[in-house]
Amino acid sequence: MFKVFNIDDIKLTKYLFFTGKGGVGKTSIASATAIGLADKGEKVLLISTDPASNLQDVFGIDLDNKGTIIKEVPNLVVLNLDPEEAAREYKESVMAPYIGKLPETVLNNMEEQLSGSCTVEIAAFNEFSTFITDKDIQRQYDHIIFDTAPTGHTLRMLQLPSAWSDFISESTHGASCLGQLSGLESKKDMYKQAVETLSDGEVTKLILISRAEYSPLKEAERASKELRDLGVNNQVMVINGILDLEEGSKDDDVSNKLYSKQQEALKNIPDYLKDMETYRIPLRSYSMTGVKNIRLMLKENYLETEEGKLKRQDIPNLKELIDDLYISKKRVIFTMGKGGVGKTSLAAVIAVGLSRKGVKVHLATTDPAHHFKFVVNEDLGITLSNIDEKEELNKYKEEVLKKSRETMSEEDIEYIEEDLRSPCTQEIAVFRAFAEIVEKAEEEVVVIDTAPTGHTLLLLDSTESYNKEIQRSKGDIPSSVQNLLPRLRNEDETEVVIVTLPEATPVYEAMRLEKDLKRAGIKNKWWIINSSLFMTNTKSPLLKTKASSEIQWINKVDEISKGNFVVIPWKSEEIKGEELVNLIK
Template identity: 55%
Template sequence: MYPSFSPNNIHTQFLFLTGKGGVGKTSTACATAVALADSGKKVLLISTDPASNLQDVFGIELTSSPKAVPTVKNLFASNIDPESSAKAYRESVVGPYRDKFLESVIATMEEQLSGACTVEIAAFDEFTSFLTNSEIVKQYDHIIFDTAPTGHTLRLLQLPTAWNGFLEESTHGASCLGPLSGLADKKDLYSSAVSVLSNPTETTLILVTRPDVSALLEADRASKELKEIGIKNQMLIVNGLLQNHNEEDKISSAFYNRQKDALKQMPENLKEAIAYSLPYVSYSLTGVENLRSLFKPYEVPTTELNIENQSNNLPGLQAIINDFSANKTKLIFTMGKGGVGKTTIASAIAVGLVEKGHRVHLTTTDPAAHLDYQFQSNKLNQNLTISSINPKVEVEKYKAEVIAKSSKDLDEAGLAYLKEDLESPCTEEIAVFQAFAEVVARTENEIVVIDTAPTGHTLLLLDASESYSKEIARSTGGEVPDNAKRLLPQIRNPKETAIVIVTLAEATPVLEASRLQDDLRRAKINPKWWVINQSLSATNTNDPILKSKAMVEKEWINEANEKLAEKCALIPWLHEEMVGYEKLKSFVR
């Protein structure tokens, strides 16, 4: 369908890879770097991804300074830790005020600077030096960045108001960035970096995706955002494409057909990009020889053809439902990154509890989730009610409220900044939080299952607003609605509320789920269950590639079960979608 990707397709000095977690950005970046270095080019590979396993891939310790990879001539690597960068950035902003403000105010300032956007700004600050330092640039034929900045972050940095201290005085809500005063002396440097990014003779943006709908939608969103600010030299790599399938194996056929159907739904914008593919491989993409194999025709090693299926002793979904039923849990959240199957798991938990005789209300805040589709408009059990919260509607309503409150005090430039700042991911979480607080408030006699919840960072922002609104009137225009105030302690109460983290048995989804759990624990919320969804190791597939891939899953299943989760359940990869009440009922069994 697509020609195989080759490093010969690269014609610019700078390469930026972007895509949703788990699509294979790091392995694609590493394999490309190795291939270019093998061809005689001097290459620098830089990761700014907090989930990056660059050190594991090459088997060496890395820092923010370039280091030669001993097993690959001409290849140098650097691993920028964005969390450490963000910590240093936070201290540079907050430090000067520690002796001037109350401890409670300092705590709130630090939380303002704990969001995803701050981490990204700090990472961008680090790799700007690689883009604009002529001494570094002239040393290398190619500089490859594993993870590109989002369009939202780059637009913020291009707004003049971002540099005039506006945020120090801002009293609106939702900002993930906090004060930008710490970057005021770098305006020209950032401007130069954005110029390099948008120059098609210098930079190629590689959109990495999997052949599944959610990954394609994320790649499309990133593509559009970055085109808006002039980064138009884009290339698409469809990673993990199953080349052949075993027609006698139900799992293999379904896997192949589901990929094919997803690609038929590719957004029109992505169809305009030059597209290549990389094969679905059974081996782990660590070690230089495995990386070199990625761009060669793939054959399953003969040692993998006779692998025996191994059973797992982890419980299934029924154990979770029995737990919630026995403990009279009133509020259940499913959380996790896009594409891990949160909506299906939330729907199945709701159906399982209804089948146990409970009254259940199921709602979603996930814009990609369609509960009407999930239930196929089937006649529902009378004990199940369903609603859907539209994030776009809630965000527009919230933004209108904030702008109305703040606009009288702002000039045109300040208003432009405010509008862009309200594009922050936290804006949606806060707006949606208020909306589902209303749903929870009116369903005291039912179990409420909510598909997608706010992060610990957003909850802490709301908590900060509740506690310190007189000193820093942020988060919801200075006012936290009463039902939201009641919901915060309810979410923290393990006798009433349970968080279910949904993930996949792969490196990036597990690492991201672990960070999500850490984030929630900062907000004094401890997830009760992890669900490892769509596991090939829990199927009886006889397809050699899929069986071999199932073996690779074991490491991440053990990591989640033994080190990360309080309780862990395993759900097999299913050869059909679980849509309709009856199928969800059988799924639970």
Template identity: 40%
Template sequence: MNFLQQPPRFLFFTGKGGVGKTSIACAAAVQLADAGKQVLLVSTDPASNVGQVFGLAIGNRIVAVPAVPNLSAMEIDPQAAAQAYRDRIVGPVRGVLPDNVVKGIEEQLSGACTTEIAAFDEFTGLLADDAATRGFDHVLFDTAPTGHTIRLLSLPGAWSGFLEAGQGDASCLGPLAGLDKQRAQYKAAVEALQDGARTRLVLVARGQGATLREAARTHEELAAIGLTRQHLVINGLLPESEAAHDPLAAAVVRRELAALAHLPPALAALPTDHIALKAFNLVGLDALRALLQPEARGATPDAGEPHIALPDAPTLSALVDEIAAQGHGLVMLMGKGGVGKTTLAAAVAVELATRGLPVHLTTSDPAAHLAETLAGELEHLEVSRIDPHAATEAYRAHVMATKGAALDGAGRVLLAEDLRSPCTEEIAVFQAFSRAIREAGRKFVVMDTAPTGHTLLLLDATGAYHRDVARQMAAGSHFTTPMMQLQDPARTKVLIVTLAETTPVLEAAQLQDDLRRAGIEPWAWVVNNSVAAAPVASPLLRRRAEGELKEVEAIRTRHAKRWALVPLLQDEPVGVARLRALAGAQATEAAEPAR
């Protein structure tokens, strides 16, 4: 593997949920330890199964792995870290500041930003404190910090007092307030990350266009802040030999080969490794040692196994039947990158439009190609795209012209830096979305790539728009802000999109928690690209389908009030007929022809 050639001291494995970061990090740690190196494996994944992989309890401490000489491990619990982080910040101000101010601080510290920064706070010591890691030749991190977090920690040190004076705008900076004591540690950690001689970033992706585009954006975001020593690992590629077993396997192989042939330019120049999809669970040393080998023994189960039996599951079309009954409203599809939100948003919009209902489909995803997905026009369907860059620049200009007008020169510099926070784009896009939200009173508005729950929480907690409206309205007046509409289940239906894999399901559950803290109750979950819902003869895909059943059952019984299962299809879901097939509807029934 290229990414393990002449490895530096620190290796970070980063990528979207479900791409296999933990398995690859564990396998790499074992390989280095087997070579005689002293290795520490650190996981910050909230769904960490490192302990399960090695068959021992690990937790938030460094412990030796008895089965692998030279290997130690620790698991940082992001939720526990976030709680300790909140207590450290909020504790000193309880009883000192007014209760409503303390409550506002707690709200700002309850989102995903805080969890991300708290986890970073935990392991910066491992990067900056030689005493903690002095005995190790290599330290491997599973689930590295995003460029988003590192960017925040690189902001000027004067922001703390700036925010306390009430001069800042709604952004991710709230969770950082009061952390000046950590500045030296953060500075040392960021310097270590930016030092190519000490640190290598391993971008993990799948052989899918959407996932590779996400990896390209991550690459560019990290490179822009100085983390340029990067390798690419494309994981889970279906072996070409499986194509002979059934049409679905053959179609998957063709799609993956096409994705590899058209890598985003940002990734094409990176050193790259390919790892084949395995049928077995990556638990135990034998499985980990086989993962990074070109041809792992036992990777394909014997042919002739019984077909996977999946209980009848509701289709996306069945969910649309319920949505359509209201005649109009807002439908938002949310989820992590690479789960297929754009395609499913198009499928929902097409299903509504074929029922003769007016629909406005809109997206803010810079990689979304709705025109190509629809492959034509459809009666009753309007399509638009919000340009995140243009929306962000307009938002920054507005804030500088309003709040910035009353500041001195130093204050304007700090406000401009605040507005370069990664959350600014999310807030700007939300405001652009707000204009489309108003249409939902007379038609269906379907939104792809909706703002994250933590952004909605920040908007609600800081109250910029919502509270200003409330204050300005006379007593007894009736008014509706965009946030109020999102919180009203009669007006808005949020569909959480995920895959039937452990990490994507956990991340979807965390998104649901974030939304609930913002007062938004998700309406349904949609499981996309399910192998278990598709007829498969490929031995490897049958085994994969078996592995999905546990996650589908967890969604059905624990997480979702409503749910739908969307099968993995042979053909790319492009065009009205295929989008309707993806939704589980008969494309010939009541379908308007594309033209």
């Protein structure tokens, strides 16, 4: 269907940006491209700005933000930037002018606002911009490759320097959520040049990485649209991990099902992507670590013979997890994890399992692309609800402005309008909707797919004090929200089940999530590793070898969770209806 991704057949520009949903293989492909170009005698700089970067595992050495020459690839320099560290420095620089001048409660609020994802995005883009615009770096390298490109959301923020400039210069309050942007003025010209370079097809190519699956392809479509809307049209797509049935083994049931599932996804590729220049990379059996394997990734396959061992053989099953939730009488249960790991279906499984024990259960989600009514049959006796984020945002804005106008001056109203334009507003609006659903825990067990992040919890916590400081808390923070924070921090009532996949990036991202929750004072006991080939008992030599690479990540989760984890086998069909029940028998 698509030509194989071969760097000899593609016009590769000076700047190459690899982007895609977590776990699709963008770090491996960016690294393989870098090694391939360096092997041809090109001078290459490979840079990662991914907070969950596994570049160090790929090359098997410690990396820093100064640049490391790879011994086996003399023409390649690898640089691992830490956007979270950059965000910390950025936060300090933004807050510095206000320390000692604003009340402590306002400073605390600013600090938490600057701990969010927007700040990390801006800090990462700041690092991008330096390497794109530095003339010395341009002269030193033939190709500069970025693992993880800026999102359309980041570019949209930074492509409006005049609007932000006017906004920042007119703002006299200094404590808005838009504090993330208050440090941009001095770098406006550099950012403008960086965005122009990104849009220039003569020097830049943006490579969207996906897999032959519904969710990653939809994510690629969304990213492509956002970037095209901002003038970044120089895009190609690479679909990673496509199974060749001959190599997979026609006699193996798992191979046949995986092949059929991938072909179905490719046949129904989003219309928006159909005309894009697209390449494929065959499914490789070996793990994507070490220069040897990465060098081969774009060339050939081989079967590794070495196989690790699980640290424990008696891995708990879903029934044991549900029994534990039932016995410990948890009232609020979240499934949390990055998009595409299966948390929606697993929230439904947990709800069904508790319902079959006679528990009254309410199941809720914020996922706009997934409705539980298609997953859970009505006869299972579970009530359902869906949080519409856009609807909640508009409702929250209207409510805040209406109440503010009752008691506030025009100047204060301007402040509120400023605050409501911030990225944090949607977080708080959705959080309030969560609070209303969790209040149902007084009468029934509440299972929610996708919980507020630790950042959102702390943001709202600091906002309570902040609101009192500017005297707008009257009726603005419902009792459901005031009760929610203590409830979520009470491990006797609440359980967060972290869902991941047996691969490097999803596990690293799940570890960051756990750290975020701890920062908010929320404990987590259970983990679920979903979609494991290792647990399918496949007989295909290729898939069996591929499955063995999962062992290190299963062992890693075993260690983190102190043995409180479940591993779910890979399944070709979406889990719904009677399948939910079968999974917990």
